[in-house]
Amino acid sequence: AQSVTQLGSHVSVSEGALVLLRCNYSSSVPPYLFWYVQYPNQGLQLLLKYTSAATLVKGINGFEAEFKKSETSFHLTKPSAHMSDAAEYFCAVTSDSNYQLIWGAGTKLIIKP
Amino acid sequence: DSGVTQTPKHLITATGQRVTLRCSPRSGDLSVYWYQQSLDQGLQFLIQYYNGEERAKGNILERFSAQQFPDLHSELNLSSLELGDSALYFCASSAGTGFPTQYFGPGTRLTVL
Numbered sequence: 001a002q003s004v005t006q007l008g009s010h011v012s013v014s015e016g017a018l019v020l021l022r023c024n025y026s027s028s029v030p031p032y033l034f035w036y037v038q039y040p041n042q043g044l045q046l047l048l049k050y051t052s053a054a055t056l057v058k059g060i061n062g063f064e065a066e067f068k069k070s071e072t073s074f075h076l077t078k079p080s081a082h083m084s085d086a087a088e089y090f091c092a093v094t095s096d097s098n099y100q101l102i103w104g105a106g107t108k109l110i111i112k113p
Numbered sequence: 114d115s116g117v118t119q120t121p122k123h124l125i126t127a128t129g130q131r132v133t134l135r136c137s138p139r140s141g142d143l144s145v146y147w148y149q150q151s152l153d154q155g156l157q158f159l160i161q162y163y164n165g166e167e168r169a170k171g172n173i174l175e176r177f178s179a180q181q182f183p184d185l186h187s188e189l190n191l192s193s194l195e196l197g198d199s200a201l202y203f204c205a206s207s208a209g210t211g212f213p214t215q216y217f218g219p220g221t222r223l224t225v226l
Contacts, residue, residue: 046216
């Protein structure tokens with residue numbers, strides 16, 4: 001069965017530094033992959049998604065993610081962190097059979113001034 | 114704004130009581146999903162409805178039930194409430210089977226005293 005691992009429940013970076021949030025999935029079958037962001041006391045917002053087109057996916061707020069089939073990874077990056085990026089980020093992948101989303105545990109991104 | 118609405122925004126009730134949470138999906142979306150988010154359990158998928166019928170079940174307790182009405186809005190009923198049911202409850206919607214992108218509502222914060 002499909003599973004998702006997000007490495008690091010908390011990631012802390014300085015303002016202006018590179019943001020890298022890791023996501024690995026288990027299936028060898030190329031799935032659909034998603035990153036969602038949740039700001040404090042808000043719902044989850046779609047950041048970007050991979051649906052078997054270009055492997056480098058650009059999302060909102062300057063984020064992008066690269067699908068690497070050989071590494072079963074879909075890491076999220078942003079070249080320069082901003083204070084407003086402080087939030088929790090969730091990676092999700094479609095299940096093998098029925099397009100249900102399988103969710104990672106989430107990574108809280110902390111931005112240091 | 115995702116287009117998904119949830120009411121009420123906040124709900125405070127006592128143990129043993131029953132509450133109903135309401136969700137209106139994005140216009141045209143046929144699938145509705147319910148999630149529970151708490152500090153100790155993280156984001157948990159509860160149940161999915163597609164065009165009025167139950168499609169998938171996750172970690173939903175027997176004390177909880179849901180339904181989707183002909184106008185596609187959905188209700189989540191929580192009964193015999195316990196302190197541990199205090200959480201954020203999110204509704205999400207998607208276009209339907211084969212369209213896995215989910216759009217989340219702002220959530221209902223339930224506090225059980």
